[in-house]
Each structure stands twice: as C-alpha cells, then as structure tokens.
Amino acid sequence: MAALIFASGCYPEPPFAPDFPVGEVEGYKPIYGTDDQVNLAFVGARPLVHPGKIYVVSTYLLINEKYQGIHVFDNSDPSHPRALGFLQLAGNTEMAVRNNVLYADHLTDLVALDVSDWNNIHELSRLKQEHWAQQVPPREGRYFECPDSNQGIVIGWEMTTLNNPKCFR
Template sequence: MKNRFLLFFLLAIVSSCVTDGDDFYERIPFDGTGYTPIYKTAEEMAKIEVIGAQPLSKPGKIYVLEPYLFINESGKGIHIVDNSDPKKPQNISFISITGNYDMAAKGTFLYADNLTNLVVFDISNPKVPKLTKTVPNAIPVNNYPPFDGVYFECVESKKGIVTGWEKVPMSQKPNCMR
C-alpha cells in the first residue's frame, strides 16, 4: 500500500511540472544567429606540424618544463615559449594541431587532443618536439556546439569532420538546438 501511495505521489509531482505545448525548443528565443559547423577532411584533421611562432589569441592551459612554456591555443595547437628570461619570453614555435583544446604532460611527454585522436609528443628537446604516437578515436566528440541554449545547423557527416563552430547570422531558425 505504501509503494502505491509513493508511486501515485511521484506521478502527481511529475505531471504537475509538464504542460501541453511546453517545449524547451520553443522557449529559447531565436535572435537571428546560430552556429554553423566548420568541416575538414580526415587528411586535413590528421595533419600535425611544427611551424614558426604564432601570436597568442585564445590561450588555454599552460605546462611548464623549465625554462619552456607550452601554451594551448584553443582549437588550433600548442605554442612553445622559451621563458629563460621571464621579462622577455621568446615565442619559438607552434605545434599546429586541429581541434586541440586540451593538453597534459608527464616528464618529457606531452599529450594533446586532435579532435577524436590522442597525440603524444616527445618534448625532451622542446625546440624540436617529435610526434611519437597517435591513438585514433581515443576521445569522444559531440556533434554540437559546446554551449547550451543555442541554435545550430545540424551536422552532415558527408561534409567531413566537425573541427569547430562559428556563430553566424541566420535568416531562419535552424532545426537543431542545444
């Protein structure tokens, strides 16, 4: 008898919170903007290279291997900075890694995400980092923007791999939202 009463009580509470026509999708106002996916091919995504120094624009995590700093550039890769003179740090190179948002290090190995892949670099000589291993599909990736309460164009996998999102003006409300 107690179980029936508890079940009835829970059902009454849940049903009091739901109303006809109450749709989360409809409650988020459309402001004429939304996110569109940025696509790349598998070959473009897998291209990892050490290039000349790049300016920092959206820095993230920092790893210190005295006197070097490894600074994540959100979505793009990792800056290598010689910090021998902290008053005049020298940006020496950049590891270009598509879809790189996170990194970690242990000893002389630097681990970074490359969208769904995990890449490992030997940084025993920080001036010449070496890609030593790629672990494919080690990281789950969601096919929606990393924001809540936004509209976005639905992903079409035949166009490629989603490597990022761009907020753009839209003439009509897209079919996807989060």
C-alpha cells in the first residue's frame, strides 16, 4: 500500500518530440526585428495595434506595444490624452519607471533610460544578455517555426497555424 501511495506522487515524463512532418498544427512563429526596429529611438506617435501593459507615471501614460516599444501620452488632462511619440524598443514587453528612469527590456537586454525630457531620451545603462533566449518560444510542448538568422533578430513569438514545422520544444 505504501508503494502505491508513493508511486501516485510521481508525474510522467513529458512526451518526446513527435515525428516530423506533422501537417497543419498550432505553434509559434518568430517575429523578426528589422535593422531600423532594433535601434532604440523616440519616433512620432503611431496607432495602438497590439497594446500590452499600461503604466502611469506623473502626468504621463505609457502603453506597451507588444514586442515593438512604448507609446507615450501626455495625460495631464485624462479626458483628452495627447500622443507624444513612440519609444522604439524591439522585443519590449516590460517596463517600470522610478526617479525619471525608465527600465525596460530591449531585445534580450535590460536598459535604463533617462526620461526626464521625453524629447531627449538617452540611455543610462544596459545589462547585456545573450540572444539565445529569444531563439526558442516561451512555452514547452509546442511546435515552432525554426528561427532563421538571415531574416533578422527574433524579438518575439506569435501563436499561429504552422504547416509542417521542423522544430519542437
């Protein structure tokens, strides 16, 4: 009886990668950053397409555009927020602000930006990480389209229907 109780606490190993080809399946497709997207820059305002997290600091409203960067709004009149511009941060999903320093992910790095003047943003520091982490999708047990370095740097992943993917994690 003790062996039965002990064995019931064990979990089976996850399934091995299936044989290929598999036909049409749900899986992850890499999102590639172009050279102009990879550079950090404050550019003109643009429409929200895939909004993510929202952050309020002082009179500013910051809205993440998933894997692209941060929309910046003057929110001094909350009934009429005014778009100031877009902070281009390829791969961005996270942000925090303290003492006029914006901390955000850019590609696989963590950057600290001086935002005391939104028209003159400059990088204070960068904690560099290796790019290998972006080369695999965020969840295990899924098919994915193998990254192709000729298409650029992987800045994120999107779930979609894949046709005969060659990679599985």
